[in-house]
Amino acid sequence: MNMFYMIKGENMKKIYPIIIFLVNLAALYMIFLWAPPERTLGDSYRVFFIHTPSAWISYLAFTITFVSSILYLKTRNFKWDLYASSSALLGLLFCIIAIITGAIWAKVAWGLYWNWDPRQTTTLVLMLAYLGYVSFRMAINDKEQRARVSSVLGILAFISIPLSYLSTIIWATIHPMPLIPTSKLQIGVEPAILQTLLTSTFAVTLLFLWMLYITVEMYRTIDTVESVKMENVK
Amino acid sequence: MKPKPQVTKTMEDEVSHNQITNFFNDAWQILLKDLRLELRRKYEIYSIIILALISNLSFGFALGPSNPNVTDFISGMLWVPILFIGMLGFTTGFVREMDRGSIEGLRAAPISPQAILAGKTVYIFLLMCGGAIIIIPSSMAILNYSFHSNGFLVLLVVALGILNIAVIGSIVSALAMYSQSRALIIPALSMPLLPGTIIPSILATGKLAVGADINSILPELQINLAFLLLMIATLWITFEYVLYD
Numbered sequence: 218m219n220m221f222y223m224i225k226g227e228n229m230k231k232i233y234p235i236i237i238f239l240v241n242l243a244a245l246y247m248i249f250l251w252a253p254p255e256r257t258l259g260d261s262y263r264v265f266f267i268h269t270p271s272a273w274i275s276y277l278a279f280t281i282t283f284v285s286s287i288l289y290l291k292t293r294n295f296k297w298d299l300y301a302s303s304s305a306l307l308g309l310l311f312c313i314i315a316i317i318t319g320a321i322w323a324k325v326a327w328g329l330y331w332n333w334d335p336r337q338t339t340t341l342v343l344m345l346a347y348l349g350y351v352s353f354r355m356a357i358n359d360k361e362q363r364a365r366v367s368s369v370l371g372i373l374a375f376i377s378i379p380l381s382y383l384s385t386i387i388w389a390t391i392h393p394m395p396l397i398p399t400s401k402l403q404i405g406v407e408p409a410i411l412q413t414l415l416t417s418t419f420a421v422t423l424l425f426l427w428m429l430y431i432t433v434e435m436y437r438t439i440d441t442v443e444s445v446k447m448e449n450v451k
Numbered sequence: 452m453k454p455k456p457q458v459t460k461t462m463e464d465e466v467s468h469n470q471i472t473n474f475f476n477d478a479w480q481i482l483l484k485d486l487r488l489e490l491r492r493k494y495e496i497y498s499i500i501i502l503a504l505i506s507n508l509s510f511g512f513a514l515g516p517s518n519p520n521v522t523d524f525i526s527g528m529l530w531v532p533i534l535f536i537g538m539l540g541f542t543t544g545f546v547r548e549m550d551r552g553s554i555e556g557l558r559a560a561p562i563s564p565q566a567i568l569a570g571k572t573v574y575i576f577l578l579m580c581g582g583a584i585i586i587i588p589s590s591m592a593i594l595n596y597s598f599h600s601n602g603f604l605v606l607l608v609v610a611l612g613i614l615n616i617a618v619i620g621s622i623v624s625a626l627a628m629y630s631q632s633r634a635l636i637i638p639a640l641s642m643p644l645l646p647g648t649i650i651p652s653i654l655a656t657g658k659l660a661v662g663a664d665i666n667s668i669l670p671e672l673q674i675n676l677a678f679l680l681l682m683i684a685t686l687w688i689t690f691e692y693v694l695y696d
Contacts, residue, residue: 290692339646346643353640356630366629369689373622373644376681 237423244413244420252413261325266413268318270421271311272340278308278425279347279375286371289364295440298364301371302354303432305347307425312344346374360440474569477562481570482577488547489578495543499536499578503585506532511593521596526656528594529586530612530649536582537616540575541641544624546633554628557694564691568621576617583609599662608659608668611675612652618682619644625693647678 248266255262285301288294319337320330331337350370357363406414489495510528514521548554557567587609591597598605623641630636651671658667665672 290689338650342643342646349639349643353626353630353636356632356636358631359629362629365692366626369622369693370626370640372685372689373682376644376647376678376685 233427237420237427240416240423241420244417247413247416252409253407255410258326262322264318264322264325266417268315268322269414270418271315271318273418274421274425275308275312275315275343277422278304278311278429279343281429282308282347282350282371283375286368289368295360295364298368299433299436299440300429301368302351303429303436305350305371307428307432309344309347309351311425312340312347316340316344350374474563474566477566478569478573481557481562481567482573485543485571485574486577489543489574495539496581499539499582500585502535502539503532503582504589506535507586507590507593510590514594517595521594522660523657525590525594525596525660526653529583529590529609529656530653532586533579533583533609533613534616534645534649536586537575537579537613537620538637538641540578540617541620541624541627541637542634544571544575544621545628546624546637549628549633564694565687567694568625568686568690571621571624572614572617575620576614579613579617580610583613596660598659600659600664604665604668605656605659608652608655608672608675611672611679612648612656615648615652615675615679615682616645618679618686619648622682622686622690622693625690648675651675651678 244266248263252263252266254260281304282301285297285304289297289301316337319340323332323334323337324330350367353370354363354367357366506528510524514524545554548557587605619641623637623644626640627633627636651674655668655671655675658671
């Protein structure tokens with residue numbers, strides 16, 4: 218089964234980027250012009266609309282890496298290794314964006330870029346885990362060995378995610394709690410802010426799926442070129 | 452009528468008992484092999500002792516004699532050298548087997564991959580415990596402090612933290628044996644996996660240094676235990692993919 222069955226076909230390949238562009242344009246309009254300023258933080262809180270979707274995408278990407286790693290070990294189909302490695306690379310990129318935007322927000326809201334807050338720290342650990350994953354893949358030449366061993370690492374690194382998420386609950390934190398209400402005591406957010414957040418999350422998710430598709434195709438092409446080269450050498 | 456289900460049950464129990472016994476025997480043999488090798492290479496043991504004493508002396512020089520704030524820093528000062536001793540163990544785990552070519556012997560041996568991993572883990576655990584036995588009392592003597600909590604709690608926190616590090620170390624060593632730059636990749640792989648156990652261990656040790664009871668360190672112990680069980684369960688399922696092609 219192809220994960221990108223929606224964007225298969227030449228026409229869809231042309232239409233999909235236009236849809237992503239329009240949705241992202243709408244999200245940017247909502248972020249910078251439509252959403253009202255926040256009562257205490259003013260306009261600076263708008264970085265939150267980039268920070269939260271980036272953090273969500275990094276979790277999604279690492280989950281894809283985790284699932285693809287399991288599927289690779291089960292089926293030994295290299296397609297899953299391509300998904301795992303591409304998703305980890307993009308997840309790393311979005312994780313870095315989440316950390317940087319989070320630090321900018323922290324400076325405005327809490328006065329320091331880095332507060333050693335458990336969520337901040339464990340997200341950094343998460344980033345390091347996948348940086349290790351990406352570096353590790355680069356250090357193994359044999360394709361089959363690289364796919365097999367890094368699949369195990371993809372599963373192990375995923376353990377860092379629940380640790381990162383639960384850190385705000387287990388240890389005392391200054392990080393805001395999830396926006397989706399979990400109890401009657403949780404304070405709600407303004408509808409315009411919530412709508413902007415949901416739109417920006419949707420826009421960034423579409424962008425991520427498109428980037429994942431391109432990255433998988435890029436690695437597939439590199440693999441094909443390398444195997445042709447090897448055959449020519451033989 | 453023959454009591455058929457009972458007989459089957461007994462046979463199943465026996466097979467299961469034999470499997471468990473074999474698992475422990477195999478793990479024990481792997482551990483003995485590694486310990487024998489370690490004892491032959493005495494310079495590594497001396498390196499551990501020197502590392503432990505130098506780290507304590509360095510912290511002693513930095514803080515000065517009888518520093519009243521020593522308990523604020525003690526958890527970090529204890530765990531940093533323990534972790535570095537662990538790093539020595541990581542490189543001598545599976546990486547050494549790969550370098551010597553003996554990994555093929557391990558793969559061909561009629562031993563379950565989990566037993567090999569268990570043997571290697573216990574080896575790293577013992578190596579680190581040996582380091583901790585030198586580091587903790589010598590730091591107490593050099594830096595003039597004592598733990599105000601129950602000694603059993605200190606042992607529990609240190610042993611659980613070391614066991615977690617040993618589990619991570621053995622899998623990192625197994626993964627790193629396939630890479631080109633083995634010595635460089637080990638810290639890159641282990642450092643991201645270690646905070647899950649190092650952070651709660653450091654927090655718990657810091658609390659124990661100022662006289663905390665078991666209730667105060669319960670969250671850290673729970674996290675460490677959960678992390679350990681999660682790692683063991685994951686490795687139990689995936690380790691054979693690491694060892695065999």
